[in-house]
Amino acid sequence: MIRIFNNTNFDFLGKWRIASTALVAFIVPALLWIIIGGFNYSVEFTGGTLMQIEFVEDQDVGRVRNALGSAGIESAELQRFGSDRELVIRASGAADVARQVEGAETVVASIRQALDQEFGEDAYTVIRTEAVGPRVGGELRQRAIIALLISFGVTLIYLAWRFEWRFGVAALVSTIADILATAALMRYINLEVSLFVVGGLLTVLGYSLNDKIVVFDRVRENLKKFQKEALSALLNRSVNETLPRTVMTGTTTLATLLALLVFGGEVIRPFAIVLTFGIVVGTFSSMFIAPSVLLKIEQRWPHAIGARRVTTEGTAPATQS
Amino acid sequence: MSNLKYRLLIVGLLVAASIVALWPRTTIERVERDGVFAYDTVKRFPVKRGLDLRGGMHLALEVDQSQGTVADPADAIARAERVVRSRIDEFGVAEPLVQRIGETRLIVELPGIDDPERAIEVVQQSAFLQFQITDRTQALERVAPRLDAIARDLNLAVGGTADGDTARSSPIGLEGLLQADSSADSTSSDSSATQSQGASTGPFQRSLQVGQLPGQYFVSADDEPLIRTLLAREEIRNALPPGKQVKWGADSLLLGAGEYYRPLYVLDSRPIITGEYLVDARPNQDGLQGTVVEFQLNNEGGRRFRTETGRHVGDYMAIVLDDRVMSAPVIQSAIGTRGQITLGGSTLQEAQDLALVLRAGSLPVPLSVVDMREIGPSLGQDAVQQGIRAGILGVILVILIMITYYRFSGFLAVIGLGLFALFTMAMLAGLDAVLTLPGIAGFVLSIGMAVDANFLIFERIREELDAGRTVRAAVDSGFQNALSAIIDSNVTTALTAAVLYQFGTGPVRGFAVTLIAGLAASMVTAIFVVRTFYLVWLSRQQNPQTLSI
Numbered sequence: 067m068i069r070i071f072n073n074t075n076f077d078f079l080g081k082w083r084i085a086s087t088a089l090v091a092f093i094v095p096a097l098l099w100i101i102i103g104g105f106n107y108s109v110e111f112t113g114g115t116l117m118q119i120e121f122v123e124d125q126d127v128g129r130v131r132n133a134l135g136s137a138g139i140e141s142a143e144l145q146r147f148g149s150d151r152e153l154v155i156r157a158s159g160a161a162d163v164a165r166q167v168e169g170a171e172t173v174v175a176s177i178r179q180a181l182d183q184e185f186g187e188d189a190y191t192v193i194r195t196e197a198v199g200p201r202v203g204g205e206l207r208q209r210a211i212i213a214l215l216i217s218f219g220v221t222l223i224y225l226a227w228r229f230e231w232r233f234g235v236a237a238l239v240s241t242i243a244d245i246l247a248t249a250a251l252m253r254y255i256n257l258e259v260s261l262f263v264v265g266g267l268l269t270v271l272g273y274s275l276n277d278k279i280v281v282f283d284r285v286r287e288n289l290k291k292f293q294k295e296a297l298s299a300l301l302n303r304s305v306n307e308t309l310p311r312t313v314m315t316g317t318t319t320l321a322t323l324l325a326l327l328v329f330g331g332e333v334i335r336p337f338a339i340v341l342t343f344g345i346v347v348g349t350f351s352s353m354f355i356a357p358s359v360l361l362k363i364e365q366r367w368p369h370a371i372g373a374r375r376v377t378t379e380g381t382a383p384a385t386q387s
Numbered sequence: 388m389s390n391l392k393y394r395l396l397i398v399g400l401l402v403a404a405s406i407v408a409l410w411p412r413t414t415i416e417r418v419e420r421d422g423v424f425a426y427d428t429v430k431r432f433p434v435k436r437g438l439d440l441r442g443g444m445h446l447a448l449e450v451d452q453s454q455g456t457v458a459d460p461a462d463a464i465a466r467a468e469r470v471v472r473s474r475i476d477e478f479g480v481a482e483p484l485v486q487r488i489g490e491t492r493l494i495v496e497l498p499g500i501d502d503p504e505r506a507i508e509v510v511q512q513s514a515f516l517q518f519q520i521t522d523r524t525q526a527l528e529r530v531a532p533r534l535d536a537i538a539r540d541l542n543l544a545v546g547g548t549a550d551g552d553t554a555r556s557s558p559i560g561l562e563g564l565l566q567a568d569s570s571a572d573s574t575s576s577d578s579s580a581t582q583s584q585g586a587s588t589g590p591f592q593r594s595l596q597v598g599q600l601p602g603q604y605f606v607s608a609d610d611e612p613l614i615r616t617l618l619a620r621e622e623i624r625n626a627l628p629p630g631k632q633v634k635w636g637a638d639s640l641l642l643g644a645g646e647y648y649r650p651l652y653v654l655d656s657r658p659i660i661t662g663e664y665l666v667d668a669r670p671n672q673d674g675l676q677g678t679v680v681e682f683q684l685n686n687e688g689g690r691r692f693r694t695e696t697g698r699h700v701g702d703y704m705a706i707v708l709d710d711r712v713m714s715a716p717v718i719q720s721a722i723g724t725r726g727q728i729t730l731g732g733s734t735l736q737e738a739q740d741l742a743l744v745l746r747a748g749s750l751p752v753p754l755s756v757v758d759m760r761e762i763g764p765s766l767g768q769d770a771v772q773q774g775i776r777a778g779i780l781g782v783i784l785v786i787l788i789m790i791t792y793y794r795f796s797g798f799l800a801v802i803g804l805g806l807f808a809l810f811t812m813a814m815l816a817g818l819d820a821v822l823t824l825p826g827i828a829g830f831v832l833s834i835g836m837a838v839d840a841n842f843l844i845f846e847r848i849r850e851e852l853d854a855g856r857t858v859r860a861a862v863d864s865g866f867q868n869a870l871s872a873i874i875d876s877n878v879t880t881a882l883t884a885a886v887l888y889q890f891g892t893g894p895v896r897g898f899a900v901t902l903i904a905g906l907a908a909s910m911v912t913a914i915f916v917v918r919t920f921y922l923v924w925l926s927r928q929q930n931p932q933t934l935s936i
Contacts, residue, residue, distance in 0.1 A: 170756040195761035213890035272880035283872035315839040322781035322835035331773035
């Protein structure tokens, strides 16, 4: 029988300072960046128009840009997509979005007209169009934020009911850190934030909580079993005992995500990137962050998790209360 | 052992129910039969592909309140839904979807269409048909000086009326423009008067040129924007003669020396009849008139039409579609239930579409597109292929990991994984879910996560074995002790997925549904089905000493 990480005895809680420093160092700059510059939102959120065009022959991007410019599409961004014949046109500047108030399709129509004039109707095909009016965009942004907050609220209530509120808070605090770290990555690599990506972020939320619950479930069980053990030692024991499962589940999930990354295609890729990173961070924080947060909470507001003596981390004398 | 029999029976029933749920179903759908679209029964696989996988167009429409507020948008959108649905049904696509979302939004999904602009036109056109008698009292000429005075007060009589325009149009004169027209009428003498006087007084008197028939005027292409702006002003509208309306013609005309003129009509505000009495409309091609749409009114409409047209013999009747005058024929004698709308140089396709929207009835309120997505069929096909490839690779990786690491127990879990996939698909079929690209991603992801429950259980069994329990006891307590973690972790993930469903749209909802179905199926397989497999294995051993795990 193959066994990995069996009967380990790593001091996860002892590393909490390094772990949390690393996490904070990763999150804070991105957070500032996000506050100043926001995300690279897709047209779903900003409103605007995106068209993916395939030309019959290779086309010069400059010529397309000129054609669009003379048609009054001011803020169009052009990007090659795969081959030299495929092009993504994105018009999400304020002026173009404002034009879509009277109808989301207006900018699409003028782009088509401009291309028809410059290249002729048969020179290209439209592969994909997204035209979102400004109101829908704002609405979606609001809904995405509400969805995240409600997810936090609902899971906190569930955890408070199933465990004890300290567990719920600890799980949630470390999960929020995971979400922030994933959002930070999205900022660093300038990932386009679409609805699908936000869906990925919510999945990270679910997965990361899931991971913490497995650890805390073991803590809950061990609290009954080892009534005299110091909390920090007990937390370490619980993380070590659940380690094989944590690693195995992380591995298989990452394996399927790897498949999505390699073969899933352009549309799925951003989602797969978000999940891959989120799951790595979530796994990491279930081992290092979540138990430490629980310990800190217990040190601050003692005597809630059974009547036991709480020790500071690093020194773990198993003195009983 | 009867306990085991029941378990096997339940597993068997679950499998059977899943197969039934996935068996091709007979449903009634709009499909193509010999080139004609009709509702018919079809047999198909119950899980439909979403628009992003088969290509097509998605439209979200709302009541357009930019031209004036609508008192009850929710009611208006409900009425609009019926009209749009009957139009879409005749539009010629298989399996269209028209659905109201929330209070004020209408969703239209058209799989596999190749002309999105035409589709938008058909959905959006108001198709409000009116018949109005043109004015024969020269009402506009009489108020023109007053309108000009108002325009001056508004300071709008600038731009587009530079001296050049007037200088050019004056010498041509209207008689010159209309020489070819035999029906030149008595008003033509007035026109030159209006014209010469207008040159110095204001935009209305300057740009309006009297046309061939009573109540018709021509405005040159250069002056048109200015007159349009002026006519949009409330002050000007209020100064128009009571009981009269001004409407533009649908097409510009090339008159005289290569200049385009757009007709402007003064009409009696009260329509003699509207399109609500229309029962049929067909496109046709007429040698003289070009493309036409012939329509037929119901009996009541016919009666009214006959009375009204009888009263107006010799007058001109403007056929007004969506506030644009299509044509204004003279009424020779009372007209009954039949009539036609001439479309000039339009194509037969356009006539077909007009006939279609007229038959379906007019929209009660104008609609505007707030969201439009279109996906080409090739992109959808690629997505399906990529999704399938990723799924297969993901499954192979998971199987390899499971069997290498857990041997026989891993093998049992892999069989469980097969059932997991079956149950998930069956649940999607049962929920009438639509398979989208995010849905496929969710499914592939849930394969990775489905084995989590197995890991929890297997690792637990290993611990119990380490603690020196017998195989039987270890399996029992392994399943029991892992239960709370499995339930808690799955419920929280399901909760976030439910929130995602509530707040997401279209494809993201597809993802949420797939994830929830996957979670439920994985709990059933890991906790119940795989345990049953163990029990079967244990029942065949007298006293197992070792477990391959």
